Amino acid sequence: MIWRNIASNFLTLLIVMLIAAAAAVAWAKHQFSGPGPSAVAQCVQVAPGASLNAVSQQLVEQGAISNSYVFRAGTDYLDKARDLKFGSYLVPPHASMEQIVGVITAGGPSTCGTEVLVRVGVRENTVLLRDMNPDTGAFEEMARFNPATEESPEAISVAVEKPGARLRVVMAEGVTSWQVVEALKAAPFLTGEVEDIPAEGSLAPDTYEVEKGRSRSALLAEMAQRQAAILAEEWEARPFGLPYETPEEALIMASIVEKETGVADERAQVASVFVNRLERGMRLETDPTVIYGITNGQGVLDRGLRRSELAARTPYNTYRVDGLPPTPIANPGRAAIHAALNPDSTDYVFFVADGTGGHTFSRTLEEHNAAVARWREIERQQGGDPTSPVQGDG
Template sequence: MIWRNIASNFLTLSIVLLLALAGAIAWGKHQFSGPGPSNIAQCVQIAPGASLNAVSQQLAAQGAVSSAYIFRAGADYLDKSRDLKFGSYLIEPNASMKDIVDVITAGGPSTCGTQVILRVGVRANSVLLRDMNPDTGAFEEIARFDPASGDVPEVIAAAQQKPDARLRITVAEGVTSWQIAEALKQVDFLSGEIKGVPAEGSLAPDTYEVEKGSERAALLAEMAKRQSAILAKAWEERPFGLPYKTPEEALIMASIVEKETGVAEERAQVASVFVNRLEQGMRLQTDPTVIYGVTGGRGVLDRGLRRSELNATTPYNTYRIDGLPPTPIANPGREAIQAALNPADTDYIFFVADGSGGHAFARTLEEHNANVARWREIESQRGQAVDTPVQDGG
């Protein structure tokens, strides 16, 4: 009898323990897969050779996970405990432990932490140092300098040496190939020589992730590859009847559109003006092409065009030549290429600045002259010179 009672009690205890264990496992799974405790984005840095134990303790200390033990157990269960990837990773607010395991074992470019960014602009270049504020989860600017000065601030020089620093090149729409090549020469986290300036228009304005010591020539090749793919796709999908014989001619038009307007919503309208002019046998008469003929794409013309420059016959003076200039005049972005190959359906053949940053479009010379008069009045009210001719195209 006594043994029967002992067996019964043991069975009861075993059931209770099994139920408790099942409950603990269920609770652990819920903790592992449920929303995490951090209400802000966090940057998690995985050091080279870091162990799962060290990372789990780090995450718990940061408040990204509620339990280092459950995090380790979950990573073991998913068979990812040995898959940690070196780098700095952005963890979204309330990310679950499972989400965090997926992020830090997937690898790829670092998505947070220190960023050193070369920004290549039309008028100036800059190198920017940013870092994530752990209290807000937002990136904040730490320092900035002009790379042409050659005087790299110590804080940026030190940041470039960090093994997990994220190095990026951001190229603005409308910069020339010469400007890009010169900018790449100015930063010391790239290596190698640039042999010659790439063809105008052949480089895609975009953001490029690089590693310390990346070859400048390889980066330019990647820019050319992206631009070629963008142009090829847009050319393949173009509508019937456009006045371009080759993709290169479309790229030339895209570069003109890019330089004529900074208003995204206007690109297709600006493209329609130049397409209509080509179809009607009118000259394009656009200042940016003349400017390119003067500068050769080497920098910005910080003055108005002179009458002698407007009167000179050059391959880029679209007041003097018929049709398109021989090459693009800058590197157009994806949207400008799309606009050149998908122009708006209008009968506009003129446009001029309207004082708001955009343009006033016209179908007839009479309408255009009225728009020009309004623009001259705006210039006069602003105290600007009014003797520079306002051209048909822009």
């Protein structure tokens, strides 16, 4: 009888323990998969070489999760304990532990935290310090400077040394290779000298994630590799009948298209104008090539072209020489390269600014002269000089 009571009591205890265990598992599963405690977005930072224990404690301290043990156990159960990726990641409000594990083990570019950007622009280069505001999910500018005219703020130097800081170079479409090199010289997180300016047009406008200490020459090599790959891909897919003998000629045309319009939808139309001119034996007569011949790509021409400059016979003065200029006049983006190799089918051979940022396209000289007259009137109303050479007059 005694043994029967003991067995009965043991069985009862075992059942209670199993129920408690099942309840604990259910609770832990709910804690791991259910909504998290943070009512705001959180910037979760994973330091290089950080352990799962350190990350879980950090997440508890910043209020992103409620229990470090459950977080570690769930991560182990998913077999992701060794998959932590260095970086700073923005997780949404009330993100579950499971969601956070997915974010910090997937990797990829950092999406929050401190960010130092070098922007290579057509008119100027800028170095920016930004920080993500977790409450809004937006980056807020903390400091900036123009390396050509200003000293770097101490805050930017401090940020570059900050663990987990995101370092990027953002290269705009239509900048010259000289402008890129000047920007990289001012990048506080890059190292090494640049011996030669890369060939014009050979660098791909894009955003480049870099690590502190990367060499400038290595980054330029990556830019060149990307551009070469883009050009090869677009050249291979080109239609028949275009007036280019080599990919380099298409790149030259793309650079002209890039500099002639900032309106994305116009690129293929602008390309059609210049293709039509080449096919009809007309000169390209485009101002950006003349400007490049004056500046050699080193900065911008902050004035209108002079009649003497339009009359001068230089390799880049397409008002005076036939065909394409000898080299690209900027680094075109993929869209401009695509437009040069896939121009619209039009009869247009002229275009001029229309006062809205775009252009009016014309098939005949009579139509073009009327469009120029309208543009002159707009210039007059805006206080410009209606006797100066027409800018943007393709």
